Amino acid sequence: MNQTALRARWLRIGLGGLMALLGCGGQAAQQVVSGNNGTITASVQLNFSITVGKYVSLRVGNADTSVSDVNFSVDFNPTRTAGNSQAYSGSIAPSLVVNTATTNPTTTAGVLQVAAFTNMSGTLLTCSVSALSGATALSVGSTTAGVPGRSDITVTSGGTGTVQHPGGSVAGCNGSTSSALPMMSNLTGTFTYVPAFTPTTVNAGTFGNVLTYTATTL
Numbered sequence: 001m002n003q004t005a006l007r008a009r010w011l012r013i014g015l016g017g018l019m020a021l022l023g024c025g026g027q028a029a030q031q032v033v034s035g036n037n038g039t040i041t042a043s044v045q046l047n048f049s050i051t052v053g054k055y056v057s058l059r060v061g062n063a064d065t066s067v068s069d070v071n072f073s074v075d076f077n078p079t080r081t082a083g084n085s086q087a088y089s090g091s092i093a094p095s096l097v098v099n100t101a102t103t104n105p106t107t108t109a110g111v112l113q114v115a116a117f118t119n120m121s122g123t124l125l126t127c128s129v130s131a132l133s134g135a136t137a138l139s140v141g142s143t144t145a146g147v148p149g150r151s152d153i154t155v156t157s158g159g160t161g162t163v164q165h166p167g168g169s170v171a172g173c174n175g176s177t178s179s180a181l182p183m184m185s186n187l188t189g190t191f192t193y194v195p196a197f198t199p200t201t202v203n204a205g206t207f208g209n210v211l212t213y214t215a216t217t218l
Contacts (some may be wrong), residue, residue, distance in 0.1 A: 146203030162189020
């Protein structure tokens, strides 16, 4: 074999080894393929993904970190002059009535704005009660022994696509009664708190609880 033929042979062997190294097995982040005839193809893969975290927002009352207040008071009707031992000259003796005042924020009596949003299915809204400083806790159920009851404070949900209150009264604030928050919907509306107890059935004093609303994703 002459030297020209020998060089050509070693060139073929070298190219074959190079192709074995470059081209040839499964897909990779880089692939080089060469050839003289027909169609040649280089193919690589890329792993592409988008991660979206769980999200839930909830508003009941103020659109900030302050806590809203809903206050009921039992007063005389007609309104009497403040102070003790006031004379009354009307033809009918004053009666007791329940007045509702939302003091924080100042809105329509007993009405709080609500809003919620979540990107998770199965999100639930619940409500629980805890002690309110300086107040006697509401009775569980109806008004009992002069103490207003949770079931005697009704709550209605208003608005289109609104957040639904857990149950129709504060009695639903038991930590287990829930309402669903549909995903990917900007829910808005109102909760309206209305006293349903008879004013002559409650004792003098201050009664109440802190209501904590919680939206929980699964």
